[in-house]
Amino acid sequence: MLIAVGSLVAMGATLGTVLGIASRYLAVEGNPLEAELLALLPGAQCGQCGFVGCGQAAAALARGEAPVTLCPPGGKAVAEKLSKKLGVKADLSEHEDKGPQFAFVQEDLCIGCLRCANECSTDAFVGAPKQVHTVIRENCHGCAKCFKVCPTEAIKMCAVPVTLGEWHWDKPGSHELH
Amino acid sequence: MKIFPVRGGIHPDYRKDLTCEKAIVPMPMPQKLYLPLQQHIGAPADPVVGAGDLVKKGQLLARAQGAVSASTHAPTSGRIAEVALITAPHPSGLPQLTIVIEPDGKDEWAELPAPVADPFAASSQEIRERVAAAGIVGLGGATFPSAVKLNLGSQNKLETLLINGAECEPYLTCDDRVMREYSAEVIDGARIMAHALGTPKIVVGIEENKPQAIAAMTQAASAFSNITVVGVPVQYPMGSERHLTQAITGLETPAKKLTAELGVVVHNVGTARAVHHAIRYSRPLLSRVVTVSGGAITEGKNIDVPLGTLVSDLVAFCGGLKEPPRRIVNGGPMMGQPLPSLEVPVVKGTSGILALTADEVNERDTKPCIRCGGCVTICPCGLVPVEMAAFIRKDNLDGAAKLGVMDCFSCGSCSYVCPSHIPLVHFFNYAKGRLNDADRERRKLERIKMLAETRNTRVEQQAQAKKAAAAAAAAARKAAAAAASENPENKASV
Numbered sequence: 001m002l003i004a005v006g007s008l009v010a011m012g013a014t015l016g017t018v019l020g021i022a023s024r025y026l027a028v029e030g031n032p033l034e035a036e037l038l039a040l041l042p043g044a045q046c047g048q049c050g051f052v053g054c055g056q057a058a059a060a061l062a063r064g065e066a067p068v069t070l071c072p073p074g075g076k077a078v079a080e081k082l083s084k085k086l087g088v089k090a091d092l093s094e095h096e097d098k099g100p101q102f103a104f105v106q107e108d109l110c111i112g113c114l115r116c117a118n119e120c121s122t123d124a125f126v127g128a129p130k131q132v133h134t135v136i137r138e139n140c141h142g143c144a145k146c147f148k149v150c151p152t153e154a155i156k157m158c159a160v161p162v163t164l165g166e167w168h169w170d171k172p173g174s175h176e177l178h
Numbered sequence: 179m180k181i182f183p184v185r186g187g188i189h190p191d192y193r194k195d196l197t198c199e200k201a202i203v204p205m206p207m208p209q210k211l212y213l214p215l216q217q218h219i220g221a222p223a224d225p226v227v228g229a230g231d232l233v234k235k236g237q238l239l240a241r242a243q244g245a246v247s248a249s250t251h252a253p254t255s256g257r258i259a260e261v262a263l264i265t266a267p268h269p270s271g272l273p274q275l276t277i278v279i280e281p282d283g284k285d286e287w288a289e290l291p292a293p294v295a296d297p298f299a300a301s302s303q304e305i306r307e308r309v310a311a312a313g314i315v316g317l318g319g320a321t322f323p324s325a326v327k328l329n330l331g332s333q334n335k336l337e338t339l340l341i342n343g344a345e346c347e348p349y350l351t352c353d354d355r356v357m358r359e360y361s362a363e364v365i366d367g368a369r370i371m372a373h374a375l376g377t378p379k380i381v382v383g384i385e386e387n388k389p390q391a392i393a394a395m396t397q398a399a400s401a402f403s404n405i406t407v408v409g410v411p412v413q414y415p416m417g418s419e420r421h422l423t424q425a426i427t428g429l430e431t432p433a434k435k436l437t438a439e440l441g442v443v444v445h446n447v448g449t450a451r452a453v454h455h456a457i458r459y460s461r462p463l464l465s466r467v468v469t470v471s472g473g474a475i476t477e478g479k480n481i482d483v484p485l486g487t488l489v490s491d492l493v494a495f496c497g498g499l500k501e502p503p504r505r506i507v508n509g510g511p512m513m514g515q516p517l518p519s520l521e522v523p524v525v526k527g528t529s530g531i532l533a534l535t536a537d538e539v540n541e542r543d544t545k546p547c548i549r550c551g552g553c554v555t556i557c558p559c560g561l562v563p564v565e566m567a568a569f570i571r572k573d574n575l576d577g578a579a580k581l582g583v584m585d586c587f588s589c590g591s592c593s594y595v596c597p598s599h600i601p602l603v604h605f606f607n608y609a610k611g612r613l614n615d616a617d618r619e620r621r622k623l624e625r626i627k628m629l630a631e632t633r634n635t636r637v638e639q640q641a642q643a644k645k646a647a648a649a650a651a652a653a654a655r656k657a658a659a660a661a662a663s664e665n666p667e668n669k670a671s672v
Contacts, residue, residue: 042630043626045630100619122626122629122630122633123629123633141622164216164266166614167268167270168614169604171605172605
């Protein structure tokens with residue numbers, strides 16, 4: 001009886017010490033998943049998900065508090081990658097993917113207030129105070145932040161047109177399904 | 179010469195007899211010519227003419243832009259009617275910027291630069307520049323700018339220039355006719371290209387179902403000891419660059435590598451002829467030989483067509499359509515693409531126009547896969563079409579990519595042999611398009627991330643600079659105030 005109690009106490013003490021030391025020296029700082037999720041997000045800090053930036057969104061995703069479909073500019077592609085990383089099955093069929101978009105300034109409506117340029121997180125705007133602005137299309141990822149701040153509704157969000165080089169065949173049989 | 183075996187492939191009904199005895203005839207100049215700015219792989223050309231300009235035959239219309247691009251020239255003299263968006267000869271039917279010429283019927287040549295006096299004394303650089311200035315692209319159908327391909331000698335040690343006269347696509351006979359009728363021009367062009375590339379050997383590979391072409395080319399090449407003309411087995415897709423290289427050298431080109439890394443560069447016979455014209459006569463690429471064939475065509479022909487001629491004009495020149503075609507195909511029936519309408523132009527890559535009847539198209543309903551493995555046996559790239567298609571059907575594109583769907587070059591052999599008529603190659607074309615989209619998206623995302631980071635650092639720096647400036651200003655104010663309180667009489671005196 002004494003031997004059994006003694007050996008269990010000894011084992012408990014040893015293992016407890018080892019675990020205690022391990023938890024101090026092998027501790028993980030922060031959640032490594034957060035960094036991995038952050039790498040999948042666009043990183044433009046547009047804030048359309050409702051969080052302050054991509055870092056906060058990644059943290060919420062890692063805690064399981066946000067859906068994988070949270071990122072509007074990332075679209076279906078980012079949602080698919082996130083669901084794969086997190087191992088959750090996301091119902092992407094309901095996810096409305098508008099496809100890639102870009103912001104376009106209607107020059108006759110622009111008053112040159114620079115609000116859009118200050119809002120843009122990728123410096124896609126060219127413009128000066130009281131001069132008509134324009135968007136460098138390759139730098140725009142369609143987060144629509146500028147669209148929301150424009151006081152004259154001069155900005156419209158357009159779908160990126162399909163070019164000959166980018167066009168590809170539809171999935172066989174996809175016409176019959178719709 | 180020893181010919182090495184090539185795996186897989188099929189033996190379709192060739193139907194080349196419809197046009198193989200028809201000599202090449204020139205196409206009469208149509209009412210209008212439509213020259214798209216992009217008739218090649220790479221960046222579209224930049225137009226240097228505008229509506230209303232008068233141009234002469236051979237004059238530059240649009241200049242190549244960037245490293246991989248090709249210029250376009252006026253196929254005849256006339257007036258530029260407009261530069262407008264016109265339906266492209268592409269299955270999507272999307273519009274493309276196109277220069278429209280109204281020919282004046284005089285067919286007057288522009289002043290051309292003097293031809294290269296002795297091409298074999300000229301530098302490789304000079305020949306490449308001439309070929310680029312002539313707007314020559316691969317006329318086998320891939321339309322890769324030839325001047326870029328002639329530069330492969332600078333990075334690789336090249337042994338052989340392989341002239342591709344396999345023409346393994348059914349129906350097409352344009353290369354066959356070019357080899358029979360212009361063998362001397364093809365051989366001369368090949369010798370010039372070999373000189374530019376620095377390859378000691380030239381091999382002309384021709385499928386054995388073209389004995390007259392082999393005879394003509396052998397005779398034309400007999401004067402040159404470094405040229406060999408060989409017959410290769412009749413086996414689709416022998417005309418693919420990689421497979422022809424394997425048949426001739428026995429070496430298999432690794433995935434995602436070029437044949438140049440094996441010391442082989444492949445050019446089409448039509449391209450060789452175009453190089454001959456560009457170097458010997460300074461003539462840019464203004465026309466190409468097109469086979470018009472198929473069961474719905476009244477009379478199949480091989481025609482020397484000015485670039486930009488509408489397919490409808492071409493069909494009319496062949497006596498029109500006997501019956502409504504089930505499909506109009508641009509290129510051969512295996513790898514060719516359906517055309518959205520007849521009102522699209524012939525471009526540099528158009529090797530054939532086929533008007534196929536319902537019998538020839540032979541559309542049948544897709545049935546479930548019986549797992550016969552036929553597609554696996556015939557795949558000339560050694561892929562597993564059945565597995566790849568299963569992944570793609572479930573939208574698991576990464577799974578398909580792991581099995582090598584990007585190494586498929588869409589020869590269509592798997593779709594051809596499938597007893598259940600599963601559109602296998604269609605699945606692969608779709609998957610390749612989606613994977614390319616994803617790749618573009620990934621690159622865009624990287625760019626956006628980089629831009630956002632740059633902006634963040636800039637904003638931070640600005641904020642810090644502002645803070646520092648404010649602190650400095652505050653310190654200065656404090657110092658001034660202190661100085662003022664110390665010398666109140668000074669302040670009063672001011």
